[in-house]
Amino acid sequence: MATIKVYERILELFEAEGINTIFGIPDPNFVHLFLRAEERGWNVVAPHHEESAGFMAEGLSRLTGKPAVAIGTLGPGIANLAGSIMCAKVENSPIIFLGGQRARITEQRVRRGRIQFVQQAGLIENSVKYSASIEYADQVDEIIREGIRTAVSGRPGPVYIEYPQHVINEELDLPPVLPPHRYRLVGQTAGADKIAEAVQYIRAAKQPVLLIGHGVHTARAGASVRELAELMAAPVIQTSGGTSYIEGLEDRTFPYGFSPSSIDAVVNSDLCLAIGTELGEPVHFGRWRHWVANEDIRKWVLVEQDPSAIGVNRPIDVPLVGDLRAVVPQLVEALRDTPRTATPDLQRWIDEDAARLAELAETAPSGQTPVHPARLIVEATKAFPAEGIMARDGGATTIFGWTYSQAKPHDVVWNQNFGHLGTGLPYAIGASVADGGKRPVMLITGDSSFQFQIAELETAARLNLPLVCVVGVDYAWGLEVGVYKRTFGHDSLETGVHWSKEVRLDKVAEGFGCYGEYVERDEDIAPAIKRAYASGRPGVIHVAVDPKANSEEMPSYDEFRTWYAEGQQ
DSSP states (O other), X not given: OEEEEHHHHHHHHHHTTTOOEEESOOOTTTHHHHHHHHHTTOEEEOOSSHHHHHHHXXXXXXXXXXXXXXXXXXXXXXXXXXXXXXXXXXXXXXEEEEEEEOOHHHHHSOOSOOTTOOOHHHHHXXXXXXXXXXXXXXXXXXXXXXXXXXXXXXXXXXXXXEEETTXXXXXXXXXXXXXXXXXXXXXXXXXHHHHHHHHHHHHHOSSEEEEEOHHHHHTTOHHHHHHHHHHHTOOEXXXXXXXXXXXXXXXGEEETTTSHHHHHHHHTOSEEEEESOOOOGGGGGGTSGGGSTTTTTOEEEEEESOGGGTTSSSOOSEEEESOHHHHHHHHXXXXXXXXXXXXXXXXXXXXXXXXXXXXXXXXXXXXOSSBOHHHHHHHHHHTSOTTOEEEEOOSHHHHHHHHHOOOOOSOEEOOSSSOOTTOHHHHHHHHHHHTTTOSOEEEEEEHHHHGGGTTHHHHHHHHTOOXXXXXXXXXXXXXHHHHHHHHHOTTOOOTTOBOOTXXXXXXXXXXXXXXXXXXXXXXXXXXXHHHHHHTTSOEEEEEEBOHHHHHHOOTTXXXXXXXXXXXXX
């Protein structure tokens, strides 16, 4: 037993899970925790907005495969966290949000006009998997462990834990912290009978596909999935949320719906092994549009940690309930001695997709000022460092990126499910912090989205992160301009979607201590990116893009609209 303060015990409990970074702006509830965290060797990152803290934590979690921690000061700090809390819930991100609170004597008084006070837990509980308050010091172990256990069990997601001001400095006599496997399920495998059944279907299949979602990448399970894909001799179909490429599988990985090879592979498949995906709207629940053909003979195997998700969006033939980090190796081991032989179609799909990308690079409109957004994507992604981390944000910019990207990054951070604009810059910062600032990071975004959290350029500069932000600037909400045109015609007033053309984001960047450059010609994009990385500072490349093309020529937009059952986008 050792005597320890509550705030230090909280740090010890997180350290047992491999957590050593905290994001947030300290107040009296957290100054002790922040100071001790720094003394213990933690990364303590203070952004300029609590919402950014939550997004940064999410960016870090996606790169580490572990839960992450963000804090909010009592009252307004927690209010500022709300957007990132909801985003983490919809994105299935295991973020632990810590909140300060007034002493309970203040909360329980029948008084009006209390300062920085609102009953936080009740407001947040519908946006998290678990909401609790450490009312007594001796509850710290059980509540923090329950928060971690809940965040990572079943469908991952955020939790909220607060403590009143008077609890944080109390002392306790406590034994050493337990390792994770002593208080929660770690590495859950699927039953041997189900593995055998799945393998039987895989061996019998003539045209299997692997449908790979966001969860594969956030679980850091790429190596085992690569081995499985090679044993199955199958193409990899990316969901729109899982757009990272697994190293070694780049050539056989096709984005669902946005590559003819992906559509052909799906249409002709007689087995789909889905891993790390909810089978949500962007893949048409796995049962309509491109999946309709062969539905009567296609078998479905789903690796899913949450048993309550099995069969919800479509019937499943073999559910493999467990942690994909444990289940995929089970499949690999069962198939190791009997690998499948690839059909000729696999190489054909690889060749056709490579030709498609080359043709897009060649035919993307060029030689115009402002730059065509398709050409922006081609030139920027050609300049993307092979070992880099890619962050995405924006509406029209992201849609152009799905089709025209020439890069196949192994790590991509963006939010697809929630569609929350403004996450790109804090996601990029959190991902870079997770990496220790070793790998170059590129954010490709639109101007409107970029300005949500633009103050975090100072955070990136303070941390000296190798981050370059390539911003397509049309001085408008480009996606919404397109909606106006499609809804009301090209002579619509387009109310509320245009803003000042006097803004220069490169100059704003310089004001935050970053490198800035203005570009309006195709041929200048890649050299500007190279100069930004060489500057040794975070950079912002302001690229003037053609507003008409940005709102009217988004590629594959009809495919994108099918994500929404209402078809109103």
